[in-house]
Amino acid sequence: MKTKSKKNASHLLPCGRAPIASPTRASDRKTFTQWKAVLDLEIESKGLNKSRPREQILEIIVNQLEHFTVPDLVKAVQKSHPELGAATIYRSIPVLVEAGILLESLSDSSRMAIYEVNSGEHHDHIVCTDCHQIFEFHDERIERAQNELTKKLAFQVISHRHVIYARCDKFSKKA
Numbered sequence: 001m002k003t004k005s006k007k008n009a010s011h012l013l014p015c016g017r018a019p020i021a022s023p024t025r026a027s028d029r030k031t032f033t034q035w036k037a038v039l040d041l042e043i044e045s046k047g048l049n050k051s052r053p054r055e056q057i058l059e060i061i062v063n064q065l066e067h068f069t070v071p072d073l074v075k076a077v078q079k080s081h082p083e084l085g086a087a088t089i090y091r092s093i094p095v096l097v098e099a100g101i102l103l104e105s106l107s108d109s110s111r112m113a114i115y116e117v118n119s120g121e122h123h124d125h126i127v128c129t130d131c132h133q134i135f136e137f138h139d140e141r142i143e144r145a146q147n148e149l150t151k152k153l154a155f156q157v158i159s160h161r162h163v164i165y166a167r168c169d170k171f172s173k174k175a
């Protein structure tokens with residue numbers, strides 16, 4: 001549902017629109033091998049044991065998923081590795097977040113956390129309430145306005161999440 005398979009990225013969405021290009025350039029994204037090196041460092045620095053399942057989970061995330069919930073991940077992982085239990089998959093999440101590989105970037109309409117691989121570039125999200133797809137955007141004017149506003153209110157921003165829940169124009173016109 002919320003999972004957008006990269007393989008189907010060229011297909012039209014349920015609302016009939018073509019996918020919107022993400023502001024994070026695909027060419028800049030780290031490969032599984034690069035992320036695995038990051039994971040290995042984290043494992044070493046924490047004195048944890050290397051685990052093959054954790055690497056298999058990371059590989060599925062990097063190669064198949066964009067914005068996903070943990071149940072989405074369990075489904076995707078178990079398709080390729082039915083021997084991996086849900087508990088193992090759940091336990092890998094905090095390790096991957098701590099390593100800076102995964103970001104919890106927003107929550108869906110039922111408040112379930114949605115994760116994505118850390119692209120290293122700030123972006124915000126639009127969630128389509130019709131087809132449940134998640135789109136990324138980056139708008140300098142919005143970023144600037146947020147900075148000016150918080151400065152005026154005497155805050156130093158640590159981070160922000162800007163999520164727009166929206167109906168799709170194309171979908172409503174079709175209905």
Ligand SMILES: [Zn+2]
Binds near residue numbers: 160162
């Ligand atoms: Zn932003």
Ligand SMILES: [Zn+2]
Binds near residue numbers: 067105125
């Ligand atoms: Zn995103």
